[in-house]
Amino acid sequence: MKAPKFHYIRAESVEQVLRLLAEHGDDARVLAGGQSLMPTLNMRLSQPKVLLDINRLDRLKGISFQNGNVKIGALTRHVQVMESPIIAKHLPLIAEAMPHVAHVAVRNRGTFGGSIALADPSAEMPACVLALGATMVLESVRGRRTVIADDYFKGLYETAREPDELLIEVLIPEEKKNYVSVFMELSRRHGDFAIAGIACHASIKKDVVADARLVYFGSEMRPVLAQRAIAAIKGKSCSDASKEAVCAALADDLDPMDNTFGSPATKLHLQRVLTRRALDKAVERARMQ
Amino acid sequence: MNLEETIQINLTVNGERVSRAVPVRQHLVDFLRIDLGLTGSHIGCEHGICGACSVRVDGAVVRGCLMLAAQADGAEVVTIEGLTESGEIADLQTSFVERNAFQCGYCTPGMLVTAAALLQQGKPATREEIRIFLSGNFCRCSGYHAIVDAVEATLNKRISR
Numbered sequence: 177m178k179a180p181k182f183h184y185i186r187a188e189s190v191e192q193v194l195r196l197l198a199e200h201g202d203d204a205r206v207l208a209g210g211q212s213l214m215p216t217l218n219m220r221l222s223q224p225k226v227l228l229d230i231n232r233l234d235r236l237k238g239i240s241f242q243n244g245n246v247k248i249g250a251l252t253r254h255v256q257v258m259e260s261p262i263i264a265k266h267l268p269l270i271a272e273a274m275p276h277v278a279h280v281a282v283r284n285r286g287t288f289g290g291s292i293a294l295a296d297p298s299a300e301m302p303a304c305v306l307a308l309g310a311t312m313v314l315e316s317v318r319g320r321r322t323v324i325a326d327d328y329f330k331g332l333y334e335t336a337r338e339p340d341e342l343l344i345e346v347l348i349p350e351e352k353k354n355y356v357s358v359f360m361e362l363s364r365r366h367g368d369f370a371i372a373g374i375a376c377h378a379s380i381k382k383d384v385v386a387d388a389r390l391v392y393f394g395s396e397m398r399p400v401l402a403q404r405a406i407a408a409i410k411g412k413s414c415s416d417a418s419k420e421a422v423c424a425a426l427a428d429d430l431d432p433m434d435n436t437f438g439s440p441a442t443k444l445h446l447q448r449v450l451t452r453r454a455l456d457k458a459v460e461r462a463r464m465q
Numbered sequence: 466m467n468l469e470e471t472i473q474i475n476l477t478v479n480g481e482r483v484s485r486a487v488p489v490r491q492h493l494v495d496f497l498r499i500d501l502g503l504t505g506s507h508i509g510c511e512h513g514i515c516g517a518c519s520v521r522v523d524g525a526v527v528r529g530c531l532m533l534a535a536q537a538d539g540a541e542v543v544t545i546e547g548l549t550e551s552g553e554i555a556d557l558q559t560s561f562v563e564r565n566a567f568q569c570g571y572c573t574p575g576m577l578v579t580a581a582a583l584l585q586q587g588k589p590a591t592r593e594e595i596r597i598f599l600s601g602n603f604c605r606c607s608g609y610h611a612i613v614d615a616v617e618a619t620l621n622k623r624i625s626r
Contacts, residue, residue, distance in 0.1 A: 279601025
């Protein structure tokens with residue numbers, strides 16, 4: 177199918193985008209990499225009056241490291257994140273997740289910020305930024321504000337971003353030396369939408385979990401920080417018994433969607449499978465430190 | 466809003482400069498096929514799943530259906546026609562024929578454009594890695610085995626050269 181009619185604006189500055197977002201709000205859509213927006217336009221699931229193309233806004237591009245934080249500009253493409261030595265060094269979780277993001281042609285266009293702004297339930301990057309406790313930087317004509325990941329993902333494609341706000345960048349604290357991270361997902365083919373997935377960031381000393389953030393995605397309406405599962409593993413060794421306790425607790429943390437990818441029961445089962453695998457992998461990585 | 470909004474774009478397609486006014490909502494592959502007659506890039510799903518419309522934009526393989534022609538202003542676009550003419554993938558194309566790596570041929574241009582990106586990396590790749598690299602391109606006839614064979618054979622030949 178072909179996209180519906182819209183008014184196309186090739187933005188020249190962030191200020192111009194903010195002005196137009198203030199004017200048009202929800203009637204405008206921001207076109208970044210277009211790897212999710214273009215399909216919805218082509219299928220006419222989205223019919224914005226105004227399409228704001230931000231691809232020439234160089235201010236929103238690039239990756240830098242400052243004061244313990246990695247800053248990823250919203251318009252940085254997935255391929256740049258994937259190939260970045262800064263990401264490889266400071267954010268191994270994201271480096272491990274990135275090859276799972278769709279396919280090469282999509283990673284060449286799709287943007288990091290677009291993924292965070294859209295908050296697709298099966299997307300990898302929202303889960304990673306939640307696991308790593310990142311901060312989203314939003315701007316509007318009303319000013320600049322920051323939202324921590326724990327408060328940012330609200331629901332299915334729903335975030336704390338207001339219709340007049342533009343995601344500018346994401347600030348992600350570097351992974352500390354005594355922490356390990358593990359990213360795993362299950363999909364029908366490589367690069368397909370994840371049916372179940374886990375992003376895990378943990379401090380494990382002598383096989384005992386001192387601290388952990390377990391984030392689940394794919395099965396849920398939004399990435400979920402599994403508080404009860406985390407409580408079940410904190411201070412415990414990663415024995416079979418404590419892994420089972422985590423898996424049992426997951427039933428209270430998760431509320432899997434019922435769709436063509438499987439029933440809620442199937443997805444809970446798959447998330448438990450991933451939990452056991454991810455915890456084993458985390459222990460293995462901690463031992464190698 | 467009833468009138469079709471257009472925009473002027475200037476770009477390079479297969480090495481030739483092109484200037485056209487295009488509808489702002491027209492995607493790149495429709496522009497290439499309809500306006501320029503470059504029908505080698507195919508249209509399959511038109512929502513970024515099948516990979517039949519893969520083209521090279523500023524050196525990177527992209528989905529032709531997930532980019533507006535308006536966004537290609539200032540870009541260098543190379544289609545399967547350009548890759549064929551330059552001879553860049555002549556060995557890959559020969560390998561596809563030798564191995565019979567297609568039946569209906571609908572996915573073939575997209576497969577070749579994506580495989581060309583893998584070959585450009587100039588690094589060895591296992592069959593599994595080749596499969597992952599091509600995972601965004603659907604083939605509904607061949608079962609993929611022969612395609613992987615053809616890409617693997619070409620890659621190995623180039624590396625041993």
